[in-house]
Amino acid sequence: xxxxxxxxxxxxxxxxxxxxxxxxxxxxxxxxxxxxxxxxxxxxxxxxxxxxxxxxxxxxxxxxxxxxxxxxxxxxxxxxxxxxxxxxxxxxxxxxxxxxxxxxxxxxxxxxxxxxxxxxxxxxxxxxxxxxxxxxxxxxxxxxxxxxxxxxxxxxxxxxxxxxxxxxxxxxxxxxxxxxxxxxxxxxxxxxxxxxxxxxxxxxxxxxxxxxxxxxxxxxxxxxxxxxxxxxxxxxxxxxxxxxxxxxxxxxxxxxxxxxxxxxxxxxxxxxxxxxxxxxxxxxxxxxxxxxxxxxxxxxxxxxxxxxxxxxxxxxxxxxxxxxxxxxxxxxxx
Amino acid sequence: xxxxxxxxxxxxxxxxxxxxxxxxxxxxxxxxxxxxxxxxxxxxxxxxxxxxxxxxxxxxxxxxxxxxxxxxxxxxxxxxxxxxxxxxxxxxxxxxxxxxxxxxxxxxxxxxxxxxxxxxxxxxxxxxxxxxxxxxxxxxxxxxxxxxxxxxxxxxxxxxxxxxxxxxxxxxxxxxxxxxxxxxxxxxxxxxxxxxxxxxxxxxxxxxxxxxxxxxxxxxxxxxxxxxxxxxxxxxxxxxxxxxxxxxxxxxxxxxxxxxxxxxxxxxxxxxxxxxxxxxxxxxxxxxxxxxxxxxxxxxxxxxxxxxxxxxxxxxxxxxxxxxxxxxxxxxxxxxxxxxxxxxxxxxxxxxxxxxxxxxxxxxxxxxxxxxxxxxxxxxxxxxxxxxxxxxxxxxxxxxxxxxxxxxxxxxxxxxxxxxxxxxxxxxxxxxxxxxxxxxxxxxxxx
Numbered sequence: 001x002x003x004x005x006x007x008x009x010x011x012x013x014x015x016x017x018x019x020x021x022x023x024x025x026x027x028x029x030x031x032x033x034x035x036x037x038x039x040x041x042x043x044x045x046x047x048x049x050x051x052x053x054x055x056x057x058x059x060x061x062x063x064x065x066x067x068x069x070x071x072x073x074x075x076x077x078x079x080x081x082x083x084x085x086x087x088x089x090x091x092x093x094x095x096x097x098x099x100x101x102x103x104x105x106x107x108x109x110x111x112x113x114x115x116x117x118x119x120x121x122x123x124x125x126x127x128x129x130x131x132x133x134x135x136x137x138x139x140x141x142x143x144x145x146x147x148x149x150x151x152x153x154x155x156x157x158x159x160x161x162x163x164x165x166x167x168x169x170x171x172x173x174x175x176x177x178x179x180x181x182x183x184x185x186x187x188x189x190x191x192x193x194x195x196x197x198x199x200x201x202x203x204x205x206x207x208x209x210x211x212x213x214x215x216x217x218x219x220x221x222x223x224x225x226x227x228x229x230x231x232x233x234x235x236x237x238x239x240x241x242x243x244x245x246x247x248x249x250x251x252x253x254x255x256x257x258x259x260x261x262x263x264x265x266x267x268x269x270x271x272x273x274x275x276x277x278x279x280x281x282x283x284x285x286x287x288x289x290x291x292x293x294x295x296x297x298x299x300x301x302x303x304x305x306x307x308x309x310x311x312x313x314x315x316x317x318x319x320x321x322x323x324x325x326x327x328x329x330x331x332x333x334x
Numbered sequence: 335x336x337x338x339x340x341x342x343x344x345x346x347x348x349x350x351x352x353x354x355x356x357x358x359x360x361x362x363x364x365x366x367x368x369x370x371x372x373x374x375x376x377x378x379x380x381x382x383x384x385x386x387x388x389x390x391x392x393x394x395x396x397x398x399x400x401x402x403x404x405x406x407x408x409x410x411x412x413x414x415x416x417x418x419x420x421x422x423x424x425x426x427x428x429x430x431x432x433x434x435x436x437x438x439x440x441x442x443x444x445x446x447x448x449x450x451x452x453x454x455x456x457x458x459x460x461x462x463x464x465x466x467x468x469x470x471x472x473x474x475x476x477x478x479x480x481x482x483x484x485x486x487x488x489x490x491x492x493x494x495x496x497x498x499x500x501x502x503x504x505x506x507x508x509x510x511x512x513x514x515x516x517x518x519x520x521x522x523x524x525x526x527x528x529x530x531x532x533x534x535x536x537x538x539x540x541x542x543x544x545x546x547x548x549x550x551x552x553x554x555x556x557x558x559x560x561x562x563x564x565x566x567x568x569x570x571x572x573x574x575x576x577x578x579x580x581x582x583x584x585x586x587x588x589x590x591x592x593x594x595x596x597x598x599x600x601x602x603x604x605x606x607x608x609x610x611x612x613x614x615x616x617x618x619x620x621x622x623x624x625x626x627x628x629x630x631x632x633x634x635x636x637x638x639x640x641x642x643x644x645x646x647x648x649x650x651x652x653x654x655x656x657x658x659x660x661x662x663x664x665x666x667x668x669x670x671x672x673x674x675x676x677x678x679x680x681x682x683x684x685x686x687x688x689x690x691x692x693x694x695x696x697x698x699x700x701x702x703x704x705x706x707x708x709x710x711x712x713x714x715x716x717x718x719x720x721x722x723x724x725x726x727x728x729x730x731x732x733x734x735x736x737x738x739x740x741x742x743x744x745x746x747x748x749x750x751x752x753x754x755x756x757x758x759x760x761x762x763x764x765x766x767x768x769x770x771x772x773x774x775x776x777x778x779x780x781x
Contacts, residue, residue, distance in 0.1 A: 046524040097728035186690030
């Protein structure tokens with residue numbers, strides 16, 4: 001075990017832990033944002049530069065500061081390391097710069113984007129960006145690429161985090177898409193038009209931090225904040241079958257994997273669970289999903305009327321009857 | 335006349351062939367190293383010579399070699415970085431084209447020192463004709479027993495391969511080069527781990543510039559002490575300088591480190607002065623990535639001392655008033671050169687060559703290029719100049735690899751030293767965009 005000081009808070013972690021994960025152990029406001037790093041995906045991280053922090057002392061043995069800001073998601077801790085994140089104005093200024101860079105070619109089409117409300121880039125720019133832009137040039141756009149009937153690729157929104165590439169490499173059998181071109185012309189594509197088609201292809205939607213990869217079966221159907229996430233499971237021969245159903249009324253609008261509070265998938269799910277089971281009767285519903293962070297849902301406290309009896313006391317009998325065959329325990333004692 | 339260590343026999347007829355090269359003392363270092371020295375002794379010799387990496391960063395080569403991890407059961411690799419693509423630098427191409435056997439000799443001696451059994455020369459894809467020259471030379475070396483199994487009966491075996499790149503500047507960055515050599519997309523890796531621990535195919539690897547490797551034979555043959563006598567202070571030996579731009583005699587010059595910059599530009603032995611009898615405006619001393627310096631600062635340091643062609647003297651004053659020796663791409667601009675247009679050209683290059691992996695460089699290089707384009711074509715505004723400085727600062731130091739720095743430095747330095755010229759472009763767009771119009775100070779005073 002090694003001990004580091006992060007923003008003045010001491011924390012003890014296993015050797016080899018990254019600075020970011022040490023900060024996540026502390027939790028709360030001091031955790032650096034991460035747009036490309038993704039714990040379940042090996043090799044991810046280091047690209048977006050959102051998590052840059054200042055290492056004020058390298059280690060107890062060699063207390064010299066590191067000359068440049070380092071990416072906390074890929075830099076392992078050393079015993080006695082002193083890290084500054086929210087306490088260092090340089091770090092915050094640089095982060096502001098990173099937001100600006102990520103947004104200059106972003107279409108800012110949140111009002112029509114399915115990801116809005118649970119978008120990492122949206123959160124990142126609200127937390128660290130400025131309200132105006134200094135960018136006066138024309139924004140870069142891409143030709144639309146068709147990658148099949150289930151997944152929509154909207155390259156203009158992409159921030160090139162490479163997560164979908166790692167996902168395809170690590171949890172599917174064959175990767176048919178990748179990054180083509182270079183610089184700000186780099187894009188996700190299949191080179192020769194190709195369908196991304198395998199049992200786990202849908203996971204690229206979940207790992208995408210922005211609205212570049214969205215679910216075609218959910219596209220334009222609803223806004224995230226109108227839907228209610230419910231933990232549910234089914235017996236699935238291909239995957240764990242543990243999912244989140246995003247429901248509106250009795251309808252399952254979409255199915256996603258369960259994510260933790262850093263928006264990272266806990267268990268990847270198969271396409272059958274994701275796309276083919278939009279009937280609530282296919283699922284055993286466990287109850288409301290608690291969303292901690294990374295979604296506007298967390299601001300709504302929607303779960304109270306669902307599960308908390310006193311909030312909706314004494315429902316009329318007819319309403320109770322209406323709800324009898326639904327998965328909700330609305331108004332009834334649990 | 336300075337001493338020529340690398341290029342002494344460069345104009346000998348047929349020096350590209352094994353026989354002629356051998357007749358002029360070629361492959362002596364291989365014989366000496368393999369027969370009379372241990373690998374550690376060769377490393378020590380290179381360390382003692384004070385040779386610094388000739389690719390741009392100037393990191394001591396011997397030191398780099400001694401960092402190479404030597405775990406049991408893993409091969410080690412030497413990779414020669416011949417992906418010379420920096421605008422203004424063309425020394426490695428010249429060396430490989432004229433003296434292919436010198437590089438091969440250096441590769442054998444260096445590989446022996448590092449314990450590498452397979453080595454690679456990663457050559458820029460555009461230099462296909464040089465690749466053919468090298469392959470021919472390598473075949474000759476194999477035929478004469480200097481490559482392959484049991485070289486010269488010493489028990490040491492080495493295979494040498496030449497691999498062409500696909501035309502990306504970024505593959506000159508050592509970890510991008512290794513990715514590309516492995517057959518992947520040439521994206522720089524996150525560091526650490528450094529190639530000395532985790533390099534080619536996950537094995538310890540040393541990546542050296544062509545010129546660094548080509549210098550090793552001379553050091554081994556003649557001794558580190560002899561080499562260290564040449565040069566000034568910690569800048570020992572000779573350096574190839576690719577002189578270009580508005581000078582009378584552009585070309586590749588081998589100089590002893592320590593030649594005054596003024597002598598290098600104006601003496602007939604080297605650049606031969608500014609062409610057409612014009613005055614000098616600015617110099618880029620070490621390839622397009624290093625900061626540009628105006629005439630006053632390239633000839634004398636801020637403290638008024640003569641600037642010398644050494645690592646230390648050129649970087650005297652930091653980036654405020656200094657620059658870097660870099661890769662030795664020495665680019666002279668006369669007083670008819672438009673700095674704004676020149677800066678835009680460089681920004682366009684870096685925009686085109688950014689790999690697009692990390693956000694500040696991917697987005698920032700394009701942004702700078704577009705703003706500079708606007709200023710150059712008469713659509714700039716005063717606040718654009720500060721915007722450029724700010725964007726450059728947002729990129730610098732915040733990227734995975736040094737390409738971000740390389741893109742930011744030229745823009746920041748041009749504005750630092752030639753701000754009045756940028757302002758003139760903004761204030762007088764109709765004059766700045768007129769054909770052949772070039773800013774001069776007197777003009778700006780009148781305006």
